[in-house]
Amino acid sequence: MSQSTVTTKSKNGQWVNEVADAPHLSRSYRDRDEAVQAGRELAAEHHLEHRIEESAPTGAITDPDPASQREAEFPSPDPQAPRSDQS
Numbered sequence: 001m002s003q004s005t006v007t008t009k010s011k012n013g014q015w016v017n018e019v020a021d022a023p024h025l026s027r028s029y030r031d032r033d034e035a036v037q038a039g040r041e042l043a044a045e046h047h048l049e050h051r052i053e054e055s056a057p058t059g060a061i062t063d064p065d066p067a068s069q070r071e072a073e074f075p076s077p078d079p080q081a082p083r084s085d086q087s
Helices: 032-045 066-073
Strands: 005-011 014-019 027-029 049-053
Touching: 005 032, 014 032, 027 032, 032 049
Parallel strands: 005 049
Antiparallel strands: 005 014, 014 027
16 A cells, blocks of 8 residues: 555544545444544554644534434334234
8 A cells, every 4th residue: 555644533423534545434423433443443554644634523423313203213103014903
């Protein structure tokens, strides 16, 4: 692999590790600490430099869609499942 850099940064409301010359190694994480730790490990494993780009959180994808939230809390019944009220 050519000399590259693992960059840990906030992107669209989540933290990511990006490797420009090896996009298959790039990953996303729930929070900064998790991404930084994984970025350090990835950089060490591949003998790369690790950079952290600090940025203010945007919250872009962290706000759940209200419709999705309701579906998660109250899933629709499975039409294939047997019903207990049928004899």
